[in-house]
Amino acid sequence: MTRRTSVAMTGPTRDALCDLLLPADGQEDLCLALYRPSTGQRRTTALIRQPLAPHDGDRVVHSNVTVTAEYILRGAEAAHAEQCGLVLLHSHPGGRGWQAMSGPDRDTEASYANLVREITGLPLVGMTLAGRDRSWSARHWDRGVGPRVAATECTNVRVVDDRMTITWNDGFDPAPAANSRQNRTVNAWGEVVQADLVRRRVLVVGAGSVGLDVALRLAASGLMHITIMDFDLVEEHNLDRLVGATRRDVALRRSKVHVARREALRNATAAHPHIRISDLSICEPAGFLEALDHDVIFCCVDRPWPRAVLNGLAYTDLVPVIDGGIAIDTHADGTMRNSTWRSHIVRPGRPCMVCTRQLDMGQVALDVQGLLDDPHYIAGATRGRPVGQNVAPLSISVTAALLAQYVSFSVAPGGVGDPGPLQYVLSTHDLHHLDHTSTAGCLYEPADPDGDRRQDLTGDHRAAETARAKATAVPWRIKLRRKLDDLLTAMTQGRS
């Protein structure tokens, strides 16, 4: 399978590059920038860190702009010193949308691709800015050497800001025609937005009550590429919240992702939906690599370790994480005192989960060591095991809160994107905008995207390994019943 490539940057980086590339005189221009690679299972993303502004004489501007070898060399050396790769960017002030490469542009990039890779150890990335609508296009010069050096066209360029803006390469991911099942959806935000949303690769981490609902609603709105990640099996105590899961799923020892995929497919409106499932944990190295192939992630897990991994990834690899959760507070007699649910988008420019107090890093070591499931440890601990209250009528509110964040972030209704952290209080039915800011000691939000040079928080995950072993070690009778059940489901879905 061909490896996909892409580029991602933050809003402030985009603005700085636009200032350099779109001068007031309307001429073409160029500049350099540094990037770090973020290597997923199937996609490599160049994460742009900072522009390297040209000095006088670094480029010759006439009808077309030309870069000097001195500027390229200075940029490549700066990239090498910072353990980065180099990006060569130029503008087409009159252009709109994804730009095809002209012969001279291709020749220029090709002529420096070998040299830059030689100095930095990383492929040159070429980018073009279309001035009329500020669309980006990009390619990685990652194939062949010498005269045979060649570029792999990127699939998309993502800008993570208060709104996520994506320029799509229609050659790789053509905009699908909206079908009659999506009429009401298209009427809500228009064809252009729909064509953008349905192409996004979205990962849902956690296929519990919230994750399952999120996945099937994304599928219903027409998304073509959804991955659902969870290693757990469906158990009896999940059935009061896992809408769509049945006692038969418990008896057949079905995984949560199997059920989530089944329900998502049942609700999907895309002509050819690709609902992938993964029984990995995001805390495992392979699960983490899988996550890097996505444009947006929904965090639907409550354990500290996976939340810590996702919190870090949002900043180190520029994959925004839409996060939320519910807290139910009870009186001593077990009756409900209150419930609150929160939602926020974890991304550069917004405080991280630690700063919003949605993640206690002090608990992560316990989770990594498996102590949160260790009865011996729990017996000796003073605070006991968390009770984990949740109810189906309220978990749907968490789903709604996450999806509303997602819509604001993607569609920006009325021009307003990411609303910031929100909290809904059930007892008084108040919605609060939480005034969280990044703390001075924050290890995540102020940092440049590190990509593959990030600190690795992943590792072996005993609970995931145990669950996978349990899922496969089933008697042949159950395996046979699963096959029959799958057949029946396929026939039912085929009829609908």
Add this chain to the structure above:
Amino acid sequence: MGGHDAFAEQIARLGLHPRGKAGLVIYGLEPVEGARAGTVVDTAVAIDELARWPQVPPHWIHLPGDVTLARTNSRPSPRPGWMMHSRQIADWGRDAPGVAWASHVRGVLGEART
């Protein structure tokens, strides 16, 4: 930079003299309260627990067996004669990691009864 090297460097900057021994980073700390107030107490962290430092702080505090704490969930440390005590640090990520860790351990040592 992360991991146990970063941890050692950060607490060295605080004058705590870290040294590695048998899978632990051992250093000395002077509590201001409790039975050990005013004396330097050796304490340690397992190198395994420092793999994700500074993002993830360690959980277990290793102490000589003669340091007893009022309430504790403890296990034998890999260092003979020592015990490791379960202590969850609060508000991690709000201060410089080395300073926050030293302050946490100093607080735990302040609970010492002997």
